[in-house]
Amino acid sequence: MPTATMTPIPNTQYLDVHALRADFPILHRRVHDKPLVYLDSAASSQKPQAVLDAMERYYETTHANVHRGVHTLSEEATVQYEAARARVADFIGACCPKEVIWTRNATEAINLVAYSWGRANLRRGDRILLTEMEHHANLVPWQILAAETSVDLDFVPIADNGTLILDDPDRLLTPRTRLFAFTAMSNVLGTINPVKELTAAAHRAGALVLVDGAQSVPHMPVNVQELDIDFLAFSAHKMLGPTGIGALWGRRELLNAMPPFMGGGDMIREVHLRESTWNELPWKFEAGTPAIAEAIGFGAAVDYLDAIGMDTVHRHEQEITAYAMQKLSEVEGLKILGPGPEQRGGLVSFILGDVHPHDIAGVLDSMGIAIRAGHHCAQPLHERYGIPASARASFYIYNTEAEIDLLVAGLHKVVEFFSY
Amino acid sequence: MPTATMTPIPNTQYLDVHALRADFPILHRRVHDKPLVYLDSAASSQKPQAVLDAMERYYETTHANVHRGVHTLSEEATVQYEAARARVADFIGACCPKEVIWTRNATEAINLVAYSWGRANLRRGDRILLTEMEHHANLVPWQILAAETSVDLDFVPIADNGTLILDDPDRLLTPRTRLFAFTAMSNVLGTINPVKELTAAAHRAGALVLVDGAQSVPHMPVNVQELDIDFLAFSAHKMLGPTGIGALWGRRELLNAMPPFMGGGDMIREVHLRESTWNELPWKFEAGTPAIAEAIGFGAAVDYLDAIGMDTVHRHEQEITAYAMQKLSEVEGLKILGPGPEQRGGLVSFILGDVHPHDIAGVLDSMGIAIRAGHHCAQPLHERYGIPASARASFYIYNTEAEIDLLVAGLHKVVEFFSY
Amino acid sequence: MDLYAEEILDHYKHPRHFGHLDNPTLTYHDTNPFCGDEINLELRIEDDHVVDVAFTGQGCAISRAAASMMSEEIIGMSLDELKEWDKDNILDLLGIEVGPVRIKCALLPLKALKAAVWGLGEDDTVTR
Amino acid sequence: MDLYAEEILDHYKHPRHFGHLDNPTLTYHDTNPFCGDEINLELRIEDDHVVDVAFTGQGCAISRAAASMMSEEIIGMSLDELKEWDKDNILDLLGIEVGPVRIKCALLPLKALKAAVWGLGEDDTVTR
Ligand SMILES: Cc1ncc(COP(=O)(O)O)c(C=O)c1O
Numbered sequence A, B: 001m002p003t004a005t006m007t008p009i010p011n012t013q014y015l016d017v018h019a020l021r022a023d024f025p026i027l028h029r030r031v032h033d034k035p036l037v038y039l040d041s042a043a044s045s046q047k048p049q050a051v052l053d054a055m056e057r058y059y060e061t062t063h064a065n066v067h068r069g070v071h072t073l074s075e076e077a078t079v080q081y082e083a084a085r086a087r088v089a090d091f092i093g094a095c096c097p098k099e100v101i102w103t104r105n106a107t108e109a110i111n112l113v114a115y116s117w118g119r120a121n122l123r124r125g126d127r128i129l130l131t132e133m134e135h136h137a138n139l140v141p142w143q144i145l146a147a148e149t150s151v152d153l154d155f156v157p158i159a160d161n162g163t164l165i166l167d168d169p170d171r172l173l174t175p176r177t178r179l180f181a182f183t184a185m186s187n188v189l190g191t192i193n194p195v196k197e198l199t200a201a202a203h204r205a206g207a208l209v210l211v212d213g214a215q216s217v218p219h220m221p222v223n224v225q226e227l228d229i230d231f232l233a234f235s236a237h238k239m240l241g242p243t244g245i246g247a248l249w250g251r252r253e254l255l256n257a258m259p260p261f262m263g264g265g266d267m268i269r270e271v272h273l274r275e276s277t278w279n280e281l282p283w284k285f286e287a288g289t290p291a292i293a294e295a296i297g298f299g300a301a302v303d304y305l306d307a308i309g310m311d312t313v314h315r316h317e318q319e320i321t322a323y324a325m326q327k328l329s330e331v332e333g334l335k336i337l338g339p340g341p342e343q344r345g346g347l348v349s350f351i352l353g354d355v356h357p358h359d360i361a362g363v364l365d366s367m368g369i370a371i372r373a374g375h376h377c378a379q380p381l382h383e384r385y386g387i388p389a390s391a392r393a394s395f396y397i398y399n400t401e402a403e404i405d406l407l408v409a410g411l412h413k414v415v416e417f418f419s420y
Numbered sequence C, D: 001m002d003l004y005a006e007e008i009l010d011h012y013k014h015p016r017h018f019g020h021l022d023n024p025t026l027t028y029h030d031t032n033p034f035c036g037d038e039i040n041l042e043l044r045i046e047d048d049h050v051v052d053v054a055f056t057g058q059g060c061a062i063s064r065a066a067a068s069m070m071s072e073e074i075i076g077m078s079l080d081e082l083k084e085w086d087k088d089n090i091l092d093l094l095g096i097e098v099g100p101v102r103i104k105c106a107l108l109p110l111k112a113l114k115a116a117v118w119g120l121g122e123d124d125t126v127t128r
């Protein structure tokens, strides 16, 4: 674990960031005539050339619709498309590719579970446990389900330091609790939740576990079998992959027992005018022409991350984050949300006196520095802290401590600029 | 209308296909050491370089998450993303961009209507009218809905010549019929249905109209206001665009009155722990990070088609199709499904003696010719004709009459090859 | 740093008409939940004309400057004139390029103004 | 035209064991709805060994050749041996590369065979 007292070096000790940045074309762009400092990867990451090339190559040499075609292009496309699924399955330690269902994004993955598993299994009086730190993606689908099925929602509260308060698990994990859905890492607080412990508690209470891995899968090793969870949702675009694709992983027995979500081509076995039977996993949940090029791009992204190693990715980000927290705390009036560096992933959200986060981001943008401002799709979390919005700098493999220095220098300017 | 007696010329009279083929990198590929003859565009079209470049350029210079970011990249990405929506809205003659909702594909667009409009509006005893020629995408979602809501399905039958039999519209369009959902063009028979007339009949009966435009929007001019329909579903990947994106167009009043489908970021206005309010159109129906690059690619595809002109696209295909039908009918034992060239779009499905369609496609593939074989996601249609499968050659702007000649020569070989 | 031109910063730091009126004819409250911005707009109308205005609320510099500049501008204008106003009037006042995301900030005061004057019109309770 | 090697074409045009048995011990019917392929497999088992086999159905050349070749091969084999069979046995018989889509055609006869012999085992009604 990096300590907070280390001195700035151009790369972290874990990763040759400067070499790696050459792989990301966008990082050579200038913004307002300054080199781009991209600190918004928690919203969406940038893409290495290898990912773009994989998709371009696919379109230029192989594209055809998958599964149904007898001709060479279709067979080759099918092989590449399913190989990408196997790669992603492997990346998260799934038993087998058929447990990985392609979706548009993490959000759709969670909605799939709410629609299919939720409507088939929940009855009035059943309860779903969430936390107060959930992204809207892991909140709104359950609200919609709850309104339809008269299921009740409970929420694990958050302590002032940004960690979950679960000292009384039995009160929240009642005998009627059927699902505990929580994020592995908060996209605002940065908090890394103890997935294994939370899962064990849920299972003791007889509840299933859905993990929102949108922020964990891109940034640290995740092994679904070791964690012993039941569902995992994540998005390619936050982990060097393209937009338009994400995945739901689920345990085979659960997925097998679930009714389909959307209907159409590919998800069927036999169709008659008035009734149909369903295909096997994973295709039962994939209706219509899938995001073929995107799946292949996702596979290439996972290859890129695997070549670095997720342990290295995580350690690099923790080092950057510790450094950032130390430097940010020196900015006048700046207050960091969330726990200390040892309990958090690669992002820091903060408020700065009474300067509106939009203005912080606006001034930084004029210096080429991209951070996010707003409620980051976590309004209830901001309500919990009594603030309308916050500013967030988030890091990935391509960020350097030198960029943190630019951020901090920029914030000093912001303070100066808006002082009365 | 091209007649069936014209002589083969390398290009049709409408389009300089040879010049245009240079824009499609994959068309220069060889398959089994023969030049690729791609006759499977109804399953998925190939992509011009301009579409690939638009996406690559986006990733290399602009990518960031849309709508929420204050920084330059996010603002630029948002502008490009929403401009693509406006382009597509314009392409189908929509009143305004907000009537266009991005989905993964045509299939999801139909499911969206089934889930959102269907569950909110239909009651036991209500009826939905479909046709016997629907793709599974416009059949299975309604079966799932019917099973859940005890709504009844009716079907417009097909005549032997592949056209709809609607001489008794009042019997099928009952006072309880709430929706008439049909394809504008059959992906097997090639039949172009009279959308305007069918829509008028449905509206007289008080039913809404959903048009499956997966095969019409790519191949002919479609103007939703002129047709006076209520919903239109289509996919980018069949019209020179990328995989992973499609669209639902719907009339504003209808979309406004519909509840959301999936929940998550971007589709909300305000979120609290136990309740939320929804964003305006189109975002109300777009949960989570959208397919940003894909939307931009879709916009570029529509630009490419617009530059040619959809009238020209349609005329070119009709000429190719008339030529193909004439030549194919000379192959021994070959039987074409569907109506004459004046009533069909750019595809020809057929059976060939008792040679299994897979074998037809398999032998043609060895000659570099890609056609499709199977039930083309229209099993009930094949049941209607008492055949398990068919072979299909489908055409697009890049196909030439010379390619038809290769197809026909190939089919003569197939006959020879499999004759006893 | 175009977005934060001298004048905008001045209006942000020293907002004109910030506060409350004693006896407003119209008040309207609006929010932009996306940003957590809020505005409370109060108008004093006499003979179909704006004779005084005040606002409170929280928001970024752009939205606060827009509210401040708008307040200065609309005093003396008739309700009919205000009904003609659109986003170009605000953007002209601000005198900067506003991107597609921050436009929501810039237009919040206008949204409140339009709702206030049109709401009045609909109730047919115009004049004092 | 690898897929349609001489031998495959021969089995397709002149399928061995095509037809019905007089008194099958086991019959199994399976379909591949994706292709519209169908197979009806009949086995005559004596002393846990295949003594005769027949099949009917419709399908492409690959699936029909696979059924024909498989039928020739399994006569004389024990049920235990057949339970060991997997897709490699069929692909070896066919002697060609089969892609991910057409593999379903090639393996339909094997699927029927496995279901027949395992089904038997499960019912514990093995031997005549
Ligand atoms: C008529 C028709 N409808 C719907 C679809 C489904 O399109 P997609 O798979 O892109 O959702 C297709 C294409 O497969 C089609 O031909």
Ligand SMILES: Cc1ncc(COP(=O)(O)O)c(C=O)c1O
Residues within 6 Å of the ligand: A042, A043, A105, A106, A107, A108, A135, A137, A138, A183, A185, A186, A187, A212, A214, A215, A235, A246, A377, B265, B287, B288, B289, B290
């Ligand atoms: C914790 C968390 N969950 C879910 C999501 C939703 O991801 P997406 O928008 O890709 O569906 C995000 C990202 O925005 C996130 O940070």
